[in-house]
Amino acid sequence: MAFDILVALGCALLPNLLIGVPAKYPLGFPGPAFFALSALTGLALVVRRRWPAGLCVAVILLIPTDLRIQALPICLYSLAKYGRSRRTLAVLSAVATLATAARVLPIGRREFTVVDLVSGLPNLGFLTVVPILAGMYVGARRTVLLNLREKAERLEREQHLLASQTRMEERARIAREMHDVVAHRVSLMIIHSGALEVGMADGEHTGQVRLIGEIGRQALDELRQVLGVLRVDEGEESAPRAPQPTLTDLSRLVDASRAAGMRIELTTSGPSRPLDATAERTAYRLVQEALTNVHKHAGGAATHVRLRYAPGELHLTVDNEVPTAPSTARLPSGGHGLVGLRERVTVLGGTFEAGPRPDGGFRVSAAIPTREEAP
Structure with a gap:
């Protein structure tokens, strides 16, 4: 916005200061009205990004009056860069080229020669062809950069999803290995404690053996609760069903x-x-x-x-x-x-x-x- 304001101020003030006061104003405009309309036309360039087509039409209509023909390259550049319709760009470019050619080249005012054509074509190209091509190039480059940025963001999201999926699979693998190793050993301990409890003749150490079995069962229950948090298999509950200890x-x-x-x-x-x-x-x-x-x-x-x-x-x-x-x-x-x-x-x-x-x-x-x- 700051850049657009500077461009609009420059286009509104500099031509009026550099060209000077003409001897005769076009279309019978009085001097103050001519300069005021010229300044307003330059200030209108501040909206060149939002309404490039409407601003370009307005500047084309003002070409016969010599009002702000210097703003035409900026409008065509903005239309080629920010315009959404290629058909609108083609139509307005053709109209702007014809109107500018009629104004720059002395067609119909005197005998037209090859020298006039050679001397007028650079001005015509600078006012119409160059800004259109530059705007199309910058607009295409801007679109490519946006597509590349969107592709990079999409790849980054996919990478995060892949990393998350890898973490989930690793957690499930760890849960399976912990269950296979720890649960197997604790289960053997419980089985052996039960066999000792049954086979003991005296009851001196029966309570301690029974306690070993109960502690092993509690350890298995808590192990299943912890592994339930690690497991993320579809169709299984990831959260433990038993309440957590309080x-x-x-x-x-x-x-x-x-x-x-x-x-x-x-x-x-x-x-x-x-x-x-x-x-x-x-x-x-x-x-x-x-x-x-x-x-x-x-x-x-x-x-x-x-x-x-x-x-x-x-x-x-x-x-x-x-x-x-x-x-x-x-x-x-x-x-x-x-x-x-x-x-x-x-x-x-x-x-x-x-x-x-x-x-x-x-x-x-x-x-x-x-x-x-x-x-």
């Missing part, structure tokens, strides 16, 4: 750990209330991972789990004392449990801390922002 399941988690031989004390303070599902699930996983670490590294240490409901927050602390003996659990560790917990809590906007205490124990604490969930 703080109401925390007592069962503590009881299962106690049955495995851990000394755990669970304390809840503050007005208990139902929270949003994301916060409750994060709190449950935090306690679960903390108890797993205690069982791995400090199996015989006393552990304190504290939940404190505060306005807008839930404070969780899992403290274990100094272990009296090295742990004999020999459980594999990936080293990413606390990192994952930190990410879970940080995503919710909370704070997470984990580290050794001064007395030699270990503490995991977090403050999770919460909002009450409607019943």
Whole structure:
């Protein structure tokens, strides 16, 4: 728009300043009216992109009056570049060429010679042919660039879709492999625990063997829930059907750990209330991972789990004392449990801390922002 305004101002003012005052104005126009109409015709070029055909018709009609014939190349260029109809361009180009030839070439005013033709053709070409060809070239180049840009955007979208499809297929493959490997091993553990429970003559260790089987079944259920999120096969539900664990399941988690031989004390303070599902699930996983670490590294240490409901927050602390003996659990560790917990809590906007205490124990604490969930 700024460029068009400059072009319109230049076309409206410069010819009037450079040509000077003619001795006789065409069609009997008075001087002020001639210059005012000439300036308005030049200023009309500001709409050359929006209405190129109408502006070109107006300038062609003003050619016999010598008003703004300098604006004709700009109008023809704009028509060739921005016009939508090739038929309109051909008709107006022919009319503009004939009208300009009648004005530039001395046809009918005196004897027409070859010298007049040779001297007049460059002016005719500069006023009509050159701007039309330039506009057609720039318009075609603009169309090609737009098509190339659209093609590049379409290829980029297709690439994103292909990458997304590849990720989905990889997630499904990972889910299948995890199910084949982990579920198979856990199922064998459950089967062997059941065989031990049936074959044991005394009931001294029957409760522990039964607990192993129950823990294995819970592990299989949670594994299927996690793999259900990874699977994206058509016709299958991607979300787990079973509800995700919440703080109401925390007592069962503590009881299962106690049955495995851990000394755990669970304390809840503050007005208990139902929270949003994301916060409750994060709190449950935090306690679960903390108890797993205690069982791995400090199996015989006393552990304190504290939940404190505060306005807008839930404070969780899992403290274990100094272990009296090295742990004999020999459980594999990936080293990413606390990192994952930190990410879970940080995503919710909370704070997470984990580290050794001064007395030699270990503490995991977090403050999770919460909002009450409607019943």
